[in-house]
Amino acid sequence: MTQPSIQSLEAEIMNVLEEEQLLLLKADFESLSALSQRKEALVDALKSRGAEENPRQTDAIKSKAERNAQLYVAALSGLGQAIDRISEIRSTLGKIKTYDDRGQVTTTNTQAPSISIKA
Numbered sequence: 001m002t003q004p005s006i007q008s009l010e011a012e013i014m015n016v017l018e019e020e021q022l023l024l025l026k027a028d029f030e031s032l033s034a035l036s037q038r039k040e041a042l043v044d045a046l047k048s049r050g051a052e053e054n055p056r057q058t059d060a061i062k063s064k065a066e067r068n069a070q071l072y073v074a075a076l077s078g079l080g081q082a083i084d085r086i087s088e089i090r091s092t093l094g095k096i097k098t099y100d101d102r103g104q105v106t107t108t109n110t111q112a113p114s115i116s117i118k119a
Contacts, residue, residue, distance in 0.1 A: 017064040024071040
């Protein structure tokens with residue numbers, strides 16, 4: 001079995017990086033997980049084959065990888081903000097904030113109505 005050429009490996013990793021970008025933009029984290037193993041195998045194959053022969057292609061790969069890294073950072077930031085917002089919403093459940101006659105905020109705890117069934 002013949003090994004793929006460096007050019008075909010480089011083309012394949014460029015395709016994988018494009019696919020990764022699309023998955024990041026769609027927030028398809030499950031598919032990203034599976035794609036990362038394929039990307040890692042391609043990078044290892046390129047390294048073992050001495051991929052530094054074509055610096056222009058190597059620079060293009062690095063550029064796309066850096067772009068995707070920025071998308072990962074943005075995705076993580078968005079997830080962190082969503083988690084914070086969910087926590088904020090949960091912390092207000094069962095509480096009502098009102099203002100007293102002096103304009104000060106007053107928090108009143110509430111309970112869900114209880115239902116009793118009588119026979």
